[in-house]
Amino acid sequence: MALRCLGSCRRHLRDLNRLLSFAGCDYRGSVCLYSAAAHHRSTGDECHVDEPADEPSHVMTIRMLELRASKLEEQVQDLTERYKRAVADSDTVRRRTQKFVEDAKVFGIQSFCRDLVEVADILERTAGDVESEFRGQETQRRRAEGAAAGVADLEGQEGGEGSPPLHRLSEGLALVQERLQAVFTKHGLEKMAPVGGRYDPYQHEIVCHVAAEEGGAQPGTIALVRQDGYKLHGRTIRHAHVGVAVEAQED
Known part of the structure; x- marks a missing residue:
């Protein structure tokens, strides 16, 4: 026109x-x-x-x-x-x-990834609980066998055939976690590893403070992670819940 x-x-x-x-x-x-x-x-x-x-x-x-x-x-x-x-x-x-x-x-899959990482958290906690339960049962079994047959026989039975069902379940969950993380990496979804790094308000959310002497970390750095954070192609889609190391105040 x-x-x-x-x-x-x-x-x-x-x-x-x-x-x-x-x-x-x-x-x-x-x-x-x-x-x-x-x-x-x-x-x-x-x-x-x-x-x-x-x-x-x-x-x-x-x-x-x-x-x-x-x-x-x-x-x-x-x-x-x-x-x-x-x-x-x-x-x-x-x-x-x-x-x-x-x-x-x-x-476009940002909302889907937010929901999926919550499933990954549940899977990780479940795998940790199963692994802890298996280790506890294995310790009790070894103690019972050691009391009955002696410490020498217990050492000879280590590495024997026939893993308990709980151990097989733990191994299966570990494989699922490994495969899930590979799928995340393929589509640009990355888990943060903030322990030891500096606090970044665009990536982290402080939920607690930890004495630097107890955690062995430098003041101002991240000492622990309560909930993992994730990035999608470099963009933060979920902040990591972290604990920051601080100097202990003298009385």
């Missing part, structure tokens, strides 16, 4: 320029006729030439055409500025739309 308006204004300007040229030539011809008539009258020539009666109308026509040309030039400039702004706005919208589409492709 802006291009059509610019083309139309330019055609009007060309037409006005031609009219101005024609009017100027006509006006100069009238002036020449008027000069010739004055010369003939001064020399007593019998040939009389009437004065141009439409000279004021020519002047008015030229002024009107010049005013019209000036207005058209202003319209051309205004339309040109509008066209430039429209092009700039459309380019900005195009870049924003392209960025939005790219983010949608990369972070």
Whole structure:
């Protein structure tokens, strides 16, 4: 639309320029006729030439055409500025739309990942509980066998065939965790490892403080993690709940 308006204004300007040229030539011809008539009258020539009666109308026509040309030039400039702004706005919208589409492709699974990491937390806690239960039962079994057959026989039975069902369950859960973390890595989902690093409010959330002497960490660093944090393609989708080491206050 802006291009059509610019083309139309330019055609009007060309037409006005031609009219101005024609009017100027006509006006100069009238002036020449008027000069010739004055010369003939001064020399007593019998040939009389009437004065141009439409000279004021020519002047008015030229002024009107010049005013019209000036207005058209202003319209051309205004339309040109509008066209430039429209092009700039459309380019900005195009870049924003392209960025939005790219983010949608990369972070479209963000909500799904937030829900999935909660399942990973439950799986990790369950695997830890099963492993602890297995170790407790294994310790009790070894103590009972040691009391009955002696410590030497207990050492000879270590590594024997036939793992208990609880141990097989623990191994299966560990394999599921390993496979789940591989799937996370494949899709850009990464678990944070903040222990020993500095506190970052964009990645961590402080839930407690730990004495630096007890945890063996430097003051201001992260000493423990209560809940793992995750990133999706470098963007934090869940903050890690951490405990920060602080200096013990002297009484």
